[in-house]
Amino acid sequence: MISLDQHREALNQSGVEMLSLCRKQLENARDAFFTHDSDLAEEVIRTENRVNALDLKIDRDCERFIALHNPVASDLRFVLALRKINFDLERVGDHAYGISKYIIEVDTPIEDRLLEIMRVEEMFESALSMLDDITDAYIEADAKLARKVFKKDKVLNKINMKSFKIISTEVRINPESIDQFLLLFSVIKKLERIGDLVTNIAEEIIFFREAEVVKHRKKKTFKRGKEE
Template identity: 80%
Template sequence: MISLEQNKEALNQAGHEMFSLCKKQLENAREAFLNHDSELAEEVLHTENRVNALDLKIDRDCERFIALHNPVASDLRFVLALRKINFDLERVGDHAYGISKYIVEVDTPIAPGQLEKLRFEEMYECALSMLDDITEAYNEEDTKKARKVFKKDKVLNKINIESFKIISEEVQKDPKTIDQYLLLFTVIKKLERIGDLVTNIAEEIIFFREAEVLKHRKKKRAKKD
């Protein structure tokens, strides 16, 4: 029978693979969107099957780990955190899939000026940077790196909030641009959601390493603000 430590390490390696796969999906979706590259977008759509298969495997293996080993303390926190992290990463993959699907289905190239007005590339780079930080935090079990994403998420939120006003003004100036701006707005909303998912992952890493629950504390701070 496989030992608890061997089983835990296998789960951990699967987690590393999920981080790497979802990050590559998001990077490829960015390149496909900015270059209007339908072939690369198709690759992202096809790779989504791998993301889904790995998601199911990790979820089943986590359930089996609990059933076989009845873990406690840090081992229990690890497997509970990994299940939630896996769920959030799969959702990141879903958003990369959604962005790429627009390229395949909607023939709407975006002008560089429109991207600049909405700080689109800055927002995408920030989302990728957050995913880099959280991947390192997971690999190194480093809660300081996990906490770095909270500040970056505020940048995504700010760009998202400002985008609606900018789009409204630009479409009034030139109604012909409405298709391009609506497409950009839908992708911006996905990037903002990816930021939320990454902060969720950061909270799970902190929970696993420090046994600290941040979710409800964050809600209380938001109500006060």
């Protein structure tokens, strides 16, 4: 029978593979979006099957790890964290898939001016940078590296919050460009959601390394801030 350490390392490598695959999916979706490359968008859509298959494999392997080894302490935290990380990564892949579907089905060229004022390229770059940081944090099992993504997620949130006001203004000026605005708003929402998913992954890495549940602490801090 495979040893606990061997099984854990195999699971860990599957996690690295999933991170790399989903990061590449978003990178290709970005390139397809800015170049209107339908072939590249189709590649993202086809690769979604690999993402889904790996998602199922990791989930099954985590269940098998628990059943075979009855892990405790850090080994248990690792496998519980990996299951949640895997779930969030699969959803990152779903958003890259969704952006690519827009490119194929809508195929609406976006004015450079709109891309600039909506800061779409900055959003893509921030999301990809967050995935790079979280990959390093996962590989190094480093909670400090994981915390780096929280600040970058705020950038995505700010752009997303401003986008509705910008679109409301622009659509009154150029109602004929409504298709562009709807597409941009949809892509921006997906990128903002990817940022949320990466912060979820960061929280799981911190939980694994430090046995600390960050999301509850963040909620308490937010409530105190509102009361003050």
